[in-house]
Amino acid sequence: MNSFVPLSFRPLLYVADQKQQYQSRPGAYGLIFDPQRKVLVVEEDSGFFLPGGGQDPGEDLTETLIREIREELGASVTEFNYLLAADDCRYSPVYQRHFRIEGHYFLTRLENIHNLTPEPGARLHWVEVEEAISCLNRYNEKWQLGQFHGEIQIFPGYSTNGYVFCLMHNGQYDDKNLVRVALNEHGFQILEKNGTSTANVDRLVTYVHQLFLKS
Incomplete structure (x- = not known):
């Protein structure tokens, strides 16, 4: 696991409504690959997302990552490396708030990628990188995943x-x-x-x- 300083100046890749005020919501998200280089995405009723979520009070981002992976996948993180960070402004139907999602992304290894347990109502998919970029809802997640290919x-x-x-x-x-x-x-x-x-x-x-x- 690497030490890091979270990036404080991040590209803003999407704003749903320029007139809206957005509440800052830092979060940690994992890029998890299988041996065939397929990436894990979480499907919820509101769309497709990388595993992870918002930072709770008193947590640092690594603690957020470990907790969210345990909650969303029923899995233990064994290794992570900080990659990049970017923001996406949109309305959250789950929290019924407008958030500026400050996404901090980690290349993440799990103790076991088999027999993962999603949260109730969620579904897990291993997909090719190009497919994930197409289906993910948030532009900051699309952008981060896009750094694994391209010119x-x-x-x-x-x-x-x-x-x-x-x-x-x-x-x-x-x-x-x-x-x-x-x-x-x-x-x-x-x-x-x-x-x-x-x-x-x-x-x-x-x-x-x-x-x-x-x-």
Whole structure:
């Protein structure tokens, strides 16, 4: 399990109603894969979601993750690694409130992925990443899962509170084409730009601005 500082400046990927006020709701969510690289999603009456949920008073995010996985799956977490964070603003029919869901995502291993026990009324599905991206309700969850494939991928910047954006080449991380971004509560700062061409650098920088200027 890795140590981490939760990202305080996160991209805002969806707002259901620009005129609405949203209550902050931090949460921890697990990306759980089986040996065939299928990802676990939870189906509830209100839609499809990654396992996890909102942070209770007095918890840190790792405690939230462990509790939520135990409640939603009947399983024990044996390992987790902090990945990324992003927000999604929408109405919750369960709580009948408008939440800014501050999603913090962890690559998560369970003691046993077999014989999982969902909560009453919920159903569990192992699906391909592309299918999960299509069916998940929240845009921050779609975005996080999307970092496991695609031409631009994002990794935590472990030396800074931020991200590394890089181009992929034949499914491999290309360290010759990357942008390193530091985040704080006020915004983002581009620390480093590397590229084999101006076009590659411009493409990465444009993606960074499009993402974080929504926040």
